[in-house]
Amino acid sequence: MNKLKIAIQKSGRLSEKSLGILEECGIKVSNGTGVLRTIASNFPLEVLFLRDDDIPQYVEQQVVDIGIVGENIVMEKKKCVDVIYRLGFGNCRLSLAILNDDEYTGPSYFEGKKIATSYPNLLKDYLSGKGITAEIEEISGSVEIAPGIGLSDAICDIVSSGSTLLKNGLKEAETILTSEAVIIGNRNLPAGKREILEKMLFRIRAVKNASENKYILLNTPDSAIGRICEILPGMKSPTILPLAMKGWSSMHSVVKEDEFWERIELLKAAGAEGILVIPIEKMIL
Ligand code: PRP
């Protein structure tokens, strides 16, 4: 049977959340320790656990059909792949950092300096955009150690919480770009695989919509229904059910997580009472 092949990070910042998104989509994947390849038991998906740095290349070569990887790596590797979907997790930035004790004087600080990085292409682009000449020391990991051991004057690496910089006596000087986890895909997926991908994306969207919205129930005097409909437009329009008490109704709707507190204030001011807010598990628009 036709299966879609997906690559996810073997171990690192995105591993757990990448598996988590499959799980939330109801796709069952068992990954015992040391297993680098597995098949979902209830969805036509084969999962390969790879080094994140290799994922864009494998997607381009169609060793795998799609992959979950940081956009930072997609941009660095410059492979011919499509960014299909932005996942909204794994947020980080690619930054230049210097030793805590050094005084930062602006981008010209890096003129003539030696910078260690696993992102030589992006760093090169940044430096040439600023007209700065610096020496790039390419290393594949533990970049933050470089200034402390005299390998370089500065680094250019991924910062997420900032704790790795802190632990290594470094401070952020410039942000080159911001990034998040994305789904990338091969440009020539055959129709059968594209169909499976669409099914998966449908589920991912439902999970993401659900996490961005809340279900809301409230009681309102009938006289306030009009005003509350304006505050809570809902997916189509709110559900209104009469209460046993005359002149009162119950209203049900959906509200966006990021507009939530502001709307609650307005609802209270309009006369709503007994407001209940419930998480949504899946939301299909
Ligand atoms: C990055 C970077 C740091 C760490 C920073 O690695 O190289 O080690 O994350 O995170 P923090 O600011 O939360 O401390 P990444 O996850 O990109 O993995 P890699 O080993 O594949 O480069």
Ligand code: ZN
């Ligand atoms: Zn990596």
